[in-house]
Amino acid sequence: MTNDLSRRSFILRAGTSISAVWLSTHWPAILSAAEHAHAAAKSSAPAKLAFFSADQAKEIDAITARIIPTDDLPGAHEAGAVYFIDRALTTFAKDSQKVYQDGLVEWQSRVQELFPSLQMFSAGTPEQQDKILHSLEHPAAPGRGRGRPTPNGQSFFETVRTHTIVAFLIDPDDGGNGNDAGWKVIGREREHVFQPPFGYYDKEYAGWQPNPPETAKGKA
Amino acid sequence: MRPDLPKYKTSDDVDFVIVGSGAAGGILAKELSTNGFRVVVLEQGPYLTEVDFTHNEIKVLNENLLTNHPELQPNTFRKTPDEKAKPQRAVLYGRVVGGTSVHFTANFWRFHEIDFIERSKIGPISGTGFTDWPITYADLEPYYTKVEWEIGVSGLAGASPFDPPRSKPYPMPPLPVKSSGVIFEQAARKLGWHPFPAPMAILSQPRPGRSACVNCGFCLAFGCEVGAKSSSLAAAIHVAENTGRCEIRPNSYVHRIEIDSRGRATGATYFDAKRTVHMQKAKAVIVCANGSETPRLLLLSANKQFPNGLANSSGLVGKYLMLNSGAVSMGVFEHPLNDYKGFAVSRIFHDFYELDSQKVGFYGGGGLDARFDVTPIGFAMGFLPPGTPRWGKGFKDALHHNYTRTMEIFCHGTSLPLETNSFSLDPDLKDAWGLPALRLTYKDHPDDLKLATWMNARALELLDAAGAKQKWSFPIQEQQFAVHLLGTCRMGTDPKTSVINTDHRTHDVKNLFLCDGSSLVTSGRGQPTMTIEALAFRAADRITALAKRGDFQA
Numbered sequence: 156m157t158n159d160l161s162r163r164s165f166i167l168r169a170g171t172s173i174s175a176v177w178l179s180t181h182w183p184a185i186l187s188a189a190e191h192a193h194a195a196a197k198s199s200a201p202a203k204l205a206f207f208s209a210d211q212a213k214e215i216d217a218i219t220a221r222i223i224p225t226d227d228l229p230g231a232h233e234a235g236a237v238y239f240i241d242r243a244l245t246t247f248a249k250d251s252q253k254v255y256q257d258g259l260v261e262w263q264s265r266v267q268e269l270f271p272s273l274q275m276f277s278a279g280t281p282e283q284q285d286k287i288l289h290s291l292e293h294p295a296a297p298g299r300g301r302g303r304p305t306p307n308g309q310s311f312f313e314t315v316r317t318h319t320i321v322a323f324l325i326d327p328d329d330g331g332n333g334n335d336a337g338w339k340v341i342g343r344e345r346e347h348v349f350q351p352p353f354g355y356y357d358k359e360y361a362g363w364q365p366n367p368p369e370t371a372k373g374k375a
Numbered sequence: 376m377r378p379d380l381p382k383y384k385t386s387d388d389v390d391f392v393i394v395g396s397g398a399a400g401g402i403l404a405k406e407l408s409t410n411g412f413r414v415v416v417l418e419q420g421p422y423l424t425e426v427d428f429t430h431n432e433i434k435v436l437n438e439n440l441l442t443n444h445p446e447l448q449p450n451t452f453r454k455t456p457d458e459k460a461k462p463q464r465a466v467l468y469g470r471v472v473g474g475t476s477v478h479f480t481a482n483f484w485r486f487h488e489i490d491f492i493e494r495s496k497i498g499p500i501s502g503t504g505f506t507d508w509p510i511t512y513a514d515l516e517p518y519y520t521k522v523e524w525e526i527g528v529s530g531l532a533g534a535s536p537f538d539p540p541r542s543k544p545y546p547m548p549p550l551p552v553k554s555s556g557v558i559f560e561q562a563a564r565k566l567g568w569h570p571f572p573a574p575m576a577i578l579s580q581p582r583p584g585r586s587a588c589v590n591c592g593f594c595l596a597f598g599c600e601v602g603a604k605s606s607s608l609a610a611a612i613h614v615a616e617n618t619g620r621c622e623i624r625p626n627s628y629v630h631r632i633e634i635d636s637r638g639r640a641t642g643a644t645y646f647d648a649k650r651t652v653h654m655q656k657a658k659a660v661i662v663c664a665n666g667s668e669t670p671r672l673l674l675l676s677a678n679k680q681f682p683n684g685l686a687n688s689s690g691l692v693g694k695y696l697m698l699n700s701g702a703v704s705m706g707v708f709e710h711p712l713n714d715y716k717g718f719a720v721s722r723i724f725h726d727f728y729e730l731d732s733q734k735v736g737f738y739g740g741g742g743l744d745a746r747f748d749v750t751p752i753g754f755a756m757g758f759l760p761p762g763t764p765r766w767g768k769g770f771k772d773a774l775h776h777n778y779t780r781t782m783e784i785f786c787h788g789t790s791l792p793l794e795t796n797s798f799s800l801d802p803d804l805k806d807a808w809g810l811p812a813l814r815l816t817y818k819d820h821p822d823d824l825k826l827a828t829w830m831n832a833r834a835l836e837l838l839d840a841a842g843a844k845q846k847w848s849f850p851i852q853e854q855q856f857a858v859h860l861l862g863t864c865r866m867g868t869d870p871k872t873s874v875i876n877t878d879h880r881t882h883d884v885k886n887l888f889l890c891d892g893s894s895l896v897t898s899g900r901g902q903p904t905m906t907i908e909a910l911a912f913r914a915a916d917r918i919t920a921l922a923k924r925g926d927f928q929a
Contacts, residue, residue, distance in 0.1 A: 222766040228775065285767065292765070316766055317756075324751040326431050340771060341751060341778035343715055347430065349590040353717055354554035354779070355710035363552075366536055366569040 206244040206252070210275065211259055212237050217277035219319040221284050223340075231319050234336035239322035240315075251314055258311025265291060288312070383622050385642075385655045389413040390922065392643050392657035394629045394672065397474020398904050399891040399911040400663030401607025402526075405614045406915030408621035412922065415622050415655050416615075417645050419668075420470035422625035423477075424608070428598035432750040435597055441478045443470045447807040452855050454818045456795055462804055465815035466667045466857045471598075472625055473608030475665065476904065480595040480719045480748060481576040481604055483528045484902040485519045485909075487539045488512040489729055489740075493897060500738055503820065504695050504792040508896040509868045509877050512539055518909035523574075526908060527582060527605040530574030537569065537725040547580045549573070549721075550588060554712035555782035556721030559745030562841035563724050570724040573744060576605035576904070577718050585609055590717040595748040627653075630810055632660055632676040632685055632887065639927075640887045646808055659886040659927050661879075661918070663911070666696065666860025666892035667798045667813055673864070673889075674800050675810060686864075686881035686889075691874055693798045696815075697790035697861040697898035700739070700823040702831035702851050704784045705758065706843035711779035714747030720785075721745065727830060728900055739826030741788030741900045743834060747781065754778055760847050780844075784837060786830035787901020791820040792862050819853050827851045859903055864893035878917040879910070886927040890914045 204212050219231035219240075231237075244252050266276050269287055273279050276287060291312045323337035327345065332338060335345065352358040383389055390412035393400050400416060408414045423441070434440050443466070451460035469475035489496065491508040499505065516539075522528065524546045532544040549572035552560070556573075563570040577594070581587045586601035594604065602609040615621035626648035633641045633654060642656040662669045670693035674684040684692050723744040730740045749758050755774055758781065763773045796818065800811035828851050838846040867873025870882035879888045890911050892903055899906060921927065 223771050224768055226768065226771070228771075230771065288766070320755045321433070321752055324755055325433060326751075337751065340775050341754070342711065342713075342775065343751060343778065347589070347591045349592070349716040351551040351553075351590070351717070353590070354713035356554035356557040356708070356712060357552050360552055360557050363531070363534070363549075363572065365534065366564075366571065 204238075204241050206241050206255075207237070211255075212241060213277045214259065214262065214275060215240060215255075215315065217284065218288070218315055219322070221281070221288055222316055222319045223323055224281075228340050229334060229336035230340075231323050231336075233334055234323050235333035236319050236322035238333075240318045243318070248318075251318075254311055254314045258314070262291070262311065383413065383415050383655075385653045387413075388656045388658060389415050390658050391415070391661055391918075392417060392655050392659075393661045393663055394643055395419075395474060395663040395665065395668070395891065396472045396607065396612060396623060397469055397663060397665060397891070398476040398607055398907045399914075400661075401473060401476070401611035401615070402908055402911035403661055403663060403890060403915050403918075404621050404623070405611040406912065407919065408615045408618040410915070410919045411620070412919075413620050414615070415624055415657065417627040417629050417643060417655065418472050418474075418623060418625045419628040420472065420474075420625065422472045422623065423598065425598070425600050425602055428600045430591070430593045430597065430600075432596075432752055435478075436750070436753070439470075441469055441471045441596075441598055443468055449804055449806065449812050451801045451804055451812060451814045453814070453816050454853070454855070456797075456816055460801060460814045460816070463855070465855065466798075466813055466860070468665050468667065468858075468860065471608075472612060472623055473598075473606045476576075476606040477598045477604075477608055478596050479576075479604075479606075479904060480746075482720055482723075482744070482902045483522075483530075483574045483576040483905040484723075484725075484742065484900070485539060485541075485574075486512065486515075486899045486906045487537070487725075487728060490897055490899050491515075497732060497738070500791060500822075502793070504794055504865075505738075506792075506867070506872075506896060509866055509873075515906070515909050515913060516540070516542060518912040519905065521912045522905060522908045525912075526576060526607075526610040527578050527585070528574055528576050528905075529579040531572045534571035535569060535725055537728055545574065547578065550575055550577060550579045550718055551590075551721070553714055553717050553721040553745075553747075555714045555745040555747055558706075558708065558712070558782065558841045559722045559784070559837065562837045563722075565840045566836060568724050568726045570722045573720045573723045574905075575718060575720065578603045578605065584613070588718055592715045592717060593750075594718050596750075624655075628808065629664070629672060630675055630808065632662070632672065634676070634678060634680060634685065634884070638680055638884060640884055650808065659888065659918075659922070661888040661890060661914075663889075663891045666863045666895075667815075667857065669889055669891055669893045670798050670863045671800065671813055681883070686874055686883045686887060688883050689871055689874060691794075691865065691872070693863050694794050694796070695792035695862040695865055696796040696798060696817065696857070697792055697859070697895070698817065698819075698854050698857050699790050699859045699861070699898050699901045699903070700741070700788040700819065700827045701901065702786040702827040702834065702848065704786075704831055704834040704838060704846060704848040705760070706782055706784070706838040706841065707760070707777050707845040708780050708782070708842070709844055712747070712782055713779050714782050715751075715778070719746040719748040725900075727833065730826070730829075735825075735829060737822040737825040737829070738791065739789045739822055739829075741786055741826065741830050742902075743830065743837070744785050744787070746783050746785055748783070751778070754781075760845055784834035786827065786834055788823070788826045788830055789900060790823050790861075790898040792865075792897070793818075793820055798857075798860075798863055815855070815857055817854060817857065824851060824853070859892065859898075859901075861892045861895045861898050861903055864889045865896050866894050867896070878921060879914040880921075888914065888918060
């Protein structure tokens with residue numbers, strides 16, 4: 156999987172690697188999870204949790220909020236990522252339950268180890284939280300490139316990171332990225348029909364002008 | 376809506392059974408049924424239509440809505456024949472009515488004259504099976520034109536000084552230019568190169584029952600929801616069905632071509648959706664199952680008469696696989712391109728189609744294009760510059776800034792045919808039906824990698840000339856994942872060195888024909904589907920002529 160030359164395959168494999176990490180075969184359940192996250196993000200009332208305890212959800216929410224933090228633009232918290240993940244873990248991503256169960260235990264001990272006075276990650280300052288995350292981060296391999304899958308050793312951090320990205324950026328039309336948070340951040344419009352000009356550089360395009368005549372083939 | 380279909384019985388001795396409904400199978404079905412023949416198309420995937428297609432990247436990419444499933448049909452890979460292959464996903468193709476043409480990017484370059492005669496021009500290349508085609512560009516030209524007009528290709532004739540001769544202009548103007556195309560065009564001209572509007576199998580003007588492109592941005596890997604992409608589903612399958620003589624039978628996984636005692640094909644045996652086995656009788660069999668599954672089916676069909684696999688007296692079934700070489704560089708620009716809108720590619724150039732091996736020191740040639748073809752999740756997972764933080768504010772800021780400002784330069788090039796590069800049957804691994812899995816053996820010829828590196832250097836020059844604020848490249852490495860599946864049942868006049876003749880008839884079985892990427896003798900410069908479809912139109916003419924003179928009789 157790691158020595159893939161074909162860029163064509165990478166585009167597909169970017170998705171495949173997600174699959175290796177967590178997504179299994181029950182797409183309706185993904186939609187269900189996404190819609191749940193969407194509804195939860197819209198509602199001020201606390202959403203019902205299916206897998207996490209309230210404290211665990213608080214921790215996961217805090218982790219996702221450091222992976223994609225909130226600033227003047229919405230982050231993973233506003234997208235309701237924790238609810239997406241919670242629903243996923245009881246439906247199509249059951250296989251990842253153990254990663255979370257074990258990971259949260261290790262997580263707690265790491266929090267205490269680094270900051271003995273801190274009862275919960277979610278109670279820490281952003282600086283403390285980032286320090287904890289760095290200590291658990293899967294070492295990012297240098298020169299990551301096409302074909303390099305997300306590390307799929309099911310490490311807790313990498314799993315949460317992948318889940319957070321998916322929860323944040325899946326197509327809102329299918330009920331994901333609550334409040335369109337992810338697409339607002341990346342600047343993707345919701346429409347499925349567009350007309351040119353599309354961007355800055357084609358706006359002023361003067362129209363096609365023929366190339367000068369050329370006879371020689373092979374420039375090198 | 377699917378029309379009322381002629382439901383042939385499996386015991387009906389139809390004129391043709393076609394295995395596979397993709398770029399070649401769809402066209403052969405259309406042509407042969409239009410010519411009056413009774414045709415059954417056996418497609419291993421489901422029959423989805425425009426209403427079933429979705430922009431949802433998880434469903435399409437992760438759950439393989441349109442493609443072969445790695446758990447049901449696992450693969451193995453090894454670099455060389457002396458290694459034991461290891462299980463890994465090694466091949467990707469469309470597994471749906473319409474085949475890979477449903478999800479392709481739709482770059483529709485014709486091959487050039489040189490692609491058919493290059494061996495004669497530059498001489499042999501040691502250690503390779505590099506050879507000329509038994510047909511020329513001139514033989515295929517009318518069929519390229521047929522593809523453009525019948526299937527629907529947009530483009531601008533005469534825009535590239537390197538284009539081969541053509542008998543007719545394109546049937547419709549090119550698609551609009553994207554910001555990536557403008558950047559590419561201006562920078563390429565600055566460097567003395569000759570960019571031109573990309574020929575694309577995507578409608579710029581509507582046709583009956585099909586919309587012009589609405590620029591939704593979900594092209595590569597996705598099915599077109601408005602029928603603008605000229606897949607065989609949108610452009611050929613319905614025509615075939617409307618003749619009343621063609622039945623498309625989905626969920627039909629062919630695993631054996633049946634042969635009688637006289638060595639003639641009698642039909643195809645397949646699993647239906649419930650894994651019940653049937654045999655569809657036919658007067659002739661045409662296999663269009665792609666460059667991996669076509670040789671696999673021939674090998675699976677080995678029997679006492681053909682112990683090494685059907686039509687394999689040359690021993691070359693599955694061999695000389697070519698995947699096309701390639702490289703990608705990325706550029707980030709000051710202002711938003713919003714290149715996620717629209718089809719993938721609007722500008723290309725062919726200045727390096729024929730490199731002078733004496734000057735560059737290796738064999739090869741190719742084309743470069745400007746594009747953006749990645750989904751939002753895919754972008755976040757793998758398309759930020761190296762060194763970008765993987766989480767936190769730096770990650771989010773990069774997503775925010777780069778998504779609308781990024782474009783790709785994709786370099787496409789030749790692959791040399793090596794006998795050791797192949798698809799074969801894995802001796803151990805089985806698929807979900809208990810059949811031997813596909814085994815990919817592949818190691819790029821050193822020249823292919825040198826070519827990719829050389830072209831990528833030009834891509835980086837172009838990004839510099841374009842004033843990119845940031846640029847980087849994906850590493851160029853040996854391939855071990857097959858998407859372009861070319862050359863594995865090559866065409867030729869000598870039964871000792873090829874599998875099919877110029878009529879696409881196998882040398883060994885008189886009423887067995889093969890037509891798809893496996894037929895190719897050379898790889899072209901990275902965009903094979905146009906040529907596969909031209910071959911299919913031509914094959915339909917040849918097979919029709921043979922059938923009409925009763926040539927399938929023993």
